[in-house]
Amino acid sequence: MENLHIVFWLFKDISWCIILKPLGILMIFPTLIISIVIAWRTRALMSELCHNLAITFWITANSYWMISEFFAFDEKMIWGGISYKQLTLVPFLLGMFILMYYYLYWRPRHLDVIETM
Template sequence: MQPPLTDEPVYQVPARFRFSENLHIVFWLIKDISWAMLWQPLGMVMVIPTLLLAVKITIQTRYIKSELYHNLAILCWICANCTWMTFEFFWPEHDSLRYYTAIPFSFGIGFIAYYYLVLLPAAGKRAVAVVEKVDAAP
């Protein structure tokens, strides 16, 4: 492994987490292809592993705030996505049901907004305070 080009911290994902993330993408794509092709049984079956892996990834990254909040948003996105697909598969005549997916989508935006508007600025202020304290030390 080559050293980083800058002295910036390097973010590395453990291999055991990376496998789950990559498999999650495969399941998500199969679910969405099934939705697009109107393959109802496969699409509905793929909801389960897609959601379960999203939950697993969120739990695995819970100690890294940036990852946690982004993965919570992804989990909300997938919940909204699966709900929308279910409405289209089972109640296509009730197109207005899709508006209810705005609820989990909004929670996802809320997680992202909280991270970027509250947690990240607070972390930046703490980092500046630490640097100022170190610089002020005799």
């Protein structure tokens, strides 16, 4: 499933590069759904869960960014100097905060925990 996930992700990003809107938008769904399934399946292992959630947020941000460019609202301003494209920071930062939680808080307090698949 992880390998198929990468194939969908690549199709999505290649579609973005060549501005093939229908395929790019279509590929969001399997890419995002599979990343959520992978995160769910690895929920018993904190390391895997945190990394897979970060990937899910990354795909979410990446997909929103792609859509904002496809429909030319990426440079429009929402408020002050903040553009719609900059909203991608929300899911990107959520993913970063999850990884920071894991590496700075959870992992140092659980050094004795051995996680295996």
